Structure formats: structure tokens, C-alpha cells
Amino acid sequence: MTARVAVVVFPGTNSEDETQRALAATGVEAEIVHWSRGSAALRAFDAFVLPGGFAYEDRVRAGAVAAHDEVMDAVIDAAQAGKFVIGICNGAQMLLEAGLVPGTGPLRRPTAAFAPNAGGKFLCVHTHVRLAVAPERVPVLAGLAADAVVPAWISHGEGRLAAPEAELDLLERDGHVAFVYCNARGERIVAPNGSARGVAGLTNRDGNVLAIMPHPERDAWTFMHRDGDPDKAAARGNTRAMLAPSGGIRFFQAFAAGLTGANVAR
């Protein structure tokens, strides 16, 4: 049976449609679920994706109010039960504010922050990310090759990971740093948003929850790729290839593969 994934929409979410499309393209059943349906409606789902946006206007801090929403109770319970949860951009901020990543402290008492970008302003730039841990460390993305380079867009104002140095050391040592920023060749780069240690994504202890700041769903079809991309160059004049999923879709394919694997294991 296909896994059912809930794409959870809070007031102010703005990336639910493209996130749902990217998931659907991998063969999973992805359904957009609005906040007004409450946490009860979410409990029937196998996995959860929290998409990007500005939930509750990012009051207090990005993701902070949503992390305390009643809807989030269902997500937290699911994460603690070992179900897969991904947060992208604003969703990543929510997972951090909910204490699900890095998960080194109590719930809803974050031990790190996605702070305002270096430069203090919203930034929209293309980038790449790659795994900073072995794929086995993150079962939620178990399908991702160790050296896979995933293209994505930074579109956020608050994506700079900030934490005390000792905490950052701990996060690196214990494999909580799931993704780092890199160039198209996979070489690490200084994070465009100034994120500490070049961190683009975090995971929890069990690797079933993943928070990633840049958006792979915004570069998940060939036509979306930037100019220098070889897939896009090859697809010039080829409609089918240009409209095919590629690039950032690998992130969602890895999630779908992990989901299938997890279902088999159960």
C-alpha cells in the first residue's frame, strides 16, 4: 500500500502546492491538510511534511507560534512514535522551535535557532546541499546517495543556524547536521545566509525527523534548473525532458524510498 503523507498547512503557509506536487511525483499519496481540521485529522497519516511560508506571520520568531499550535501535537506525537517528518524552510523552523530537531533538549524548548540571515534581510538565491552524514544516519532519507548533490533555493529571512559553540560541536559529533551547503560539484561553501558551520539541515537522534532550510521542491523539475545545469542544457528543445522531474526531486525520491523501506520493515 502507498504511504499517505500529510502536507500540513498553517495560516500563512505558502509552499503547499509545489511541495505536494514534488511528493506526488515520487509516487507517494500526498494530501494537503489545513489547520482547521485540527490534529485529529492528522493522526491517520503515515508521514508529515511541513512546507514553507510564514506561518502565523512568523510572529515572535519564525515557526515559533506554529510550533505551539494544537495541530503540531499530532506531528510531535508522530515524530516520537518514529514516523517520518520533514520540514522545509518555515517547516524546518517549526521543527526546531518544537524541539524535534536537533532534539537535544526538551520539547518546545529549542536548543538552537534559525536566526536572521547574515545581512539581516530575506535572501532568495540558488544553492546546493549535500549530506553531511552517512545515509544510514537519516532513515527519513535513506534513499539518498552519500555523495548526492541536491539543488535548492534559499528563500528565507531567518535561516542562519545559531547555537553556542559547544552545542554546535555536539550537533556535528552526534550526526545532527544532516545537510551542509555546497556548490554544484559538492564542495562545501560558506553558507550564503551565514549559517554556522555551513549547516543547511538538521536531524534528530533517530534520523526520522529532518529540517532543511533551502527548498528542493523549487528546483525539482528540469525547467526550473539554473542556466549552468547539464540536465537543462540537455533538455533544450525536448519538451518531455524539460517537464520531467529532476535535480531537487532526488530529495523527495529519497524520502519516498525511505518511507517504502520503513513500511516494509514494519
Next chain:
Amino acid sequence: MSVALSADELRTIAEHLGRQPTETELYAFDAQWSEHCSYKSSRHFLRRLPTDGPTVMQGPAEDAGILHLGTWKGDRYGVVIAHESHNHPSQVVPYEGAATGVGGIVRDVLCMGAEVIGLADPLRFGRLEDPHCRYVAQSVVDGIAAYGNAIGVPNLGGDVYVDESFDDNVLVNVVALGLVKEQDIIHSHAPKNAIGYDIVLVGKATDRSGFGGASFSSLTLDDADAEANKGAVQVPDPFLKNVIMRASYQVFAELRKLGIEAGYKDLGAGGFVGCSAELCAAGGVGAEVELDRVPTSQADLPPAVIAIGETQERLCWIVPPSFTPLLLAIYNEQFSLPRISRSAAAAIVGKVVEGSRYVARHHGEIVMDVDLNFLTGGVRYNRPYSIALPNAARPAAPLPRFPNAGVALDALLAHRDVASRQAIFQRYDGVVRGTTAIPRGAADAGVICPIPGAPLGVALAVAGNPRYGKLDPQAAAEHAVVEAVRNVVAVGARPLGLTDCLNFGDPTVPEHLGAMVAAVDGLAYAARRLETPYVSGNVSLYNQSKSGRTVAPSPIVACVGGIDDIARTASMAFKRPNSVLYFVGQPEERVGGSVYADLLGITDALPAIDYDRVAREIELVLTAFERDLILAAHDVSDGGALVALAKMAFATRDDARIGIRLEPSPLDGRAGTAAFGEACGFLIEAADGAAFLTLALSLGIDVLRLGETTAAYDFTFGDVERPLDALYETWSAPLRDFYAPAPVAGAA
């Protein structure tokens, strides 16, 4: 709050009513008869613009126009476009003014039953060396970013010009695009047989913000007034708008499912009464409304404020009563407006009635009872105008020269109208919705692929050069049309249609009105010659300060292009070394209004436009795209051909790093005007040089082979060889610190 109505207008109103107007009526007339709402000084000139053509699905009669994009899976898709200015509010309260400008234009598109799919923002700033101008510019960008990013609509294009004429009057134009299937279009009028239908107000609770905005936008600004008028600027709430948009999409889906026809319209200038009156007048019906049923955020708002105030994030539905419960449930329960924003709601506030009277009650008392046609018909003025003849004198020969071409290139790249705008547009989310194929800055037009799975693409570009406007408003308008059209052609898109926003000074001054009339004539002529109609537009007058400073005549144009196959589009970035570079166009002889002329103080006429040739060049480029003969294309504009070539190379800086070697040609930098003239054509990186040349010759167009792309990241022409990294630095530096404080005046 004072009213802007003239004594004559007040007399006309009293005579029509047979009594003095009530306070509510007075403010209603003040708004509806303002320049902003009624176009009283401009309307009869605007009739000169061509508005018909095979691509037009909806012309300029409603809140937004609609252009036919193409057919997919049996459905005819339309691109909705609206274009407005928010100049006065942005000068006085720049962050809120610019943000609410975006908010308003988004509602204009939304209310056509469309999904909002893109934004663009032509901006005209005062000198950035001045601390206040810089603050205004920064805050405008912040406001646009805050609003557009939060509602989740990608910013696809726009431009920024800097000129001293904008020191006291910033220009903030906003363009929004939507997508709608032909059968799902919702009109801005009461539908057929609407007697007894409910009038439902949706959105933010009404408050005191934005009271008197329409008439404020129709007055000359001065500093004292500006302070007093801050209350006339609305307060943006993109968070609430995000939810209202999504709830409205749900309503559209339900209407489709049930086959119900409804009316939907944005509340803009003139507030609730303005909107509901126009809905009913356009549908040939009357209205009875109860102002006390309008949700408000504070008790005891006077009826005039409820009726006319321009509180943001509100729209008005006219729906059959059988549908009303579902409508209310979608907004108030499924999307829980009252829970997420204090007192926000959808509420029934009135009924459609027979006849043509608009009757408003407040706690049972009639506060307004007017004939709708009289209220919304407005007044018309035939004001005197005079059109100044442009100075077409030839410049003195010989022209002043740069010491050498390398110096010229540096000076051009660092010019305030050429330097990289990246620091600005990186603030805008250009990729939300996951439809962006060519983001802003990567080509002359932004391109999206808005229908999942379909190969149809939409291109959007703007144009309007204030350096040209100052010299010759009519020619500037023509150039704006030609450049906007070329911009979409440069990404392989067929031009579908245009919008225009006329930003001018005081229409009671004959010279200023004359500049606007000349611009309208230029817009009309160019559009006719290029067979591209206008489907929407806006007029913003009184863009001047009490000190007498008036904005450069600024006809600003947006062009929507349609792409049949998203696999056949291209950005301006060079794709590979050793491909042939062609110039499609005629090297310019006249350099008036160019950056080159600005730098060297040359006075000259604007370049002439050979429309037959322009049309054939467009045909060549589009045919070459169809045949996969183009790897990269770029329109020559500010700074001329060498600057345009450099920008094609800059776009490869982070990956392929492809340079340029030019052969000796009229563009080699020594001939001056040929290299630095503007508005003259396209630069093409050909996929197959010989095939491109053959195609051009077969169409009777002589193209100029300029040189080749190179693996070395240098720009080589004539005796100049410059590393592109150094040129990139020159181009990037001026606005990189856009957000830093203004440099201290007088400092080196």
C-alpha cells in the same frame, strides 16, 4: 479630513440630489470623482489606445485584463494582468505604501477568479546619495519584499531607474499576473438576474486606516500635507491576504462545481461603497446596504469611514443566497478568518435590488441615497494642454569621446541606471509556487511555467526609461512599448498584450497634461504598429511636489508573452564557448537619452524606430527559437550593446564562465555611437551560426556577426582585453551596499 472636490463639483452634486449631500455621500463622491477613481482628466485620451485583438479575452473594462495564453487538455487558459501605481502613499509612508500597492494589485487579479501567479515592480527612485531618498528606496523594496514573499507569489520582473526628478516623488508601479480558465472567469459586476443576491464583504475588519486615500492620491504632495495625510495610507496585512487568497481559490472551486455565476471585486480606492456601487452599476442593478453589518475593529466608527475607508485586504462578493452559507463557511470556518485576524470575516452586508439607487443605512438611518450612475459616472474634464516639440537638433560634431573603449565600458557598467540590481531583487522571492523557469535578472523577462505538466510558459517584462521621458514623452512611450515587447521576445515568447501606467505631473498645467497626451499617442502608435493590444492600465497624476519639481514623464509599460513550449526558451546567459554572436538590429546613430550621452553630456534626439524592421527582427528571433537556433538572447537597452554583451557573460560567472571575443565591427568601441546607442535590437548566441544566418537572410534581415564566445573569462574587443571578473566587480559594486546608509554628501 478635507475633501478634494471642487466648488463646481460640489454644486453639481447638490443640484443633482436636490439637497446638500450627507457626510457619507460627500466622501463617497469625493472618492468616486477623484482623479484616481474617475480618470476625469485622462479618460478621453485613453480611448486612443488599441484594446482589441485576437489574444484579448477581457479588455480594460474591469479590474484586470485577460490575454489568451493557449489551450491545454481542452481548456483555454487566460493570463490575467493588472498594473497600478502606488506613488503618493509610497513617498509618504514608503514601506506600507509599497506593500499595499502589491496587496491592491493582487486583489485586482484575484477577483477575476484567477490564481495569482506572478508580480513585477517598476520603481523610480530619487538620488540614492540623498539620505531621505535612500530611506524611501530601501523601505519601498522592504515593503514589496515583505508583502510579495508572505503571500507566496513569485516576483518575476521589474526595473529600477534613478533620477533627481524622483527626489520628492518616488514612483512605485506594481504589476500582477493571474491564471484562469476561460470558463472560470469571474466578472467585476453583478451577474445576470442578480436581484435578491447577497452582497458579502470579505476580509479584514474595517478600521480608520486609509480614509481619504483616493483623493489624497489626486493631490500635489508637499511635506506638511504628507505628514497630515499619513492616515490616508492603508496598513498592509499580507498574512491575512495569504489566507484570503487560498480561501478564495476554494470558493472558485465550489462555484465551478455548482455552476454558479457570481460577481467579485477588490475594495480599493473608495472603500466598500466604491466597490459595491461599481459592482452594481456595472451589472445594471441597485443596492441596499447596512453599514452597521460591516465587521469593524473598533466600535462607533462613523458611517462615512465604514463606507469609504480603504482598510486593506477586503473584497466584495455578489452571490445567490443559496450559495451564501457555503461562502461564509469557507472564509469563516475552513479558513477561520475570525480566529486568525481580529474581527476579520465574511459577512452579509446588503442585497442587490432593482433599479439604480444605492441606499446605505446605518442603525436604521439612511445615510446615503444616490443614483448609481451619477455616483460612478464621475465627471470629465477637457483640460487645456500643450505638447512641446522635442528638440531634434543634431549634436555638435565631433562628439565628445571617452579616452578609450575600456574606460567607456567601466563608466557605463557603473552608471546608476546600469549597475547590477541584484541586491534589490534578491530580497524578493522569485521561485515560490515552484513554477519559475527563468528567474528575475537572468533574462530580459521572467518566465514561469504555471500549469503543472503543461509546456505553456508565461513571460513578463516591463519598460519605461525616464531619461527618454524627459527628452520626448511621445518617443519615450514608443520606446517603452518596443522594449517591453523585445524583452519578452528575447526569451522566445510571443507578445500577447500590454498594460500601461501613466505617471505624470499636475494635469491642470497644460505642459504636464500635454506630456501625458503625447505619451498616450506614442503608446497607441507603437502598440498598433506591433499589433499588441492594451488590456489594463492606470493613470497617476499630480506626481509633483509643492516646490514645483515634477517627475520625468513616465509612461511605463508591461508586456506579457506566451511561450508554447517551455523547452524553447532561453536566458541571457551564454551557454557554451565558441558559439557565434550576432547582432540583430541597426547600430544606432542617435544617442539622445542614452547612458553614454548622460555620461558625456551629449544632447541628441532619441533614436528613431523603424517599425517594419522591428517587426521583422521579432519574427526572426521567434522563428529561430522555434528551430532551436538560439542559445541565449538579450535585448540591447541601457548602456548599449557592449554592456548587454558583458551582462550575458556575467550571468555565467558562477558556473560555465564564458567570455567574449569581438571581431572588428561597428561595435568595436571606437565608433562610439554604434557601440553605445540604445534601443536598437537583440544580441544572439547562436546554436548554429550558419543556420541562423541563413534564416535571417531568408527573412530579408541583415544581421551582424560580432564575434564568438570564449572559454577564457575575458571581454576582448578592439585593443581592449578586460577580465570579466573585474568588469563584474565594477557593475556589482554601486548598488551592492544598497542597504547601507547614504554616503555623506560631499565626501569623496
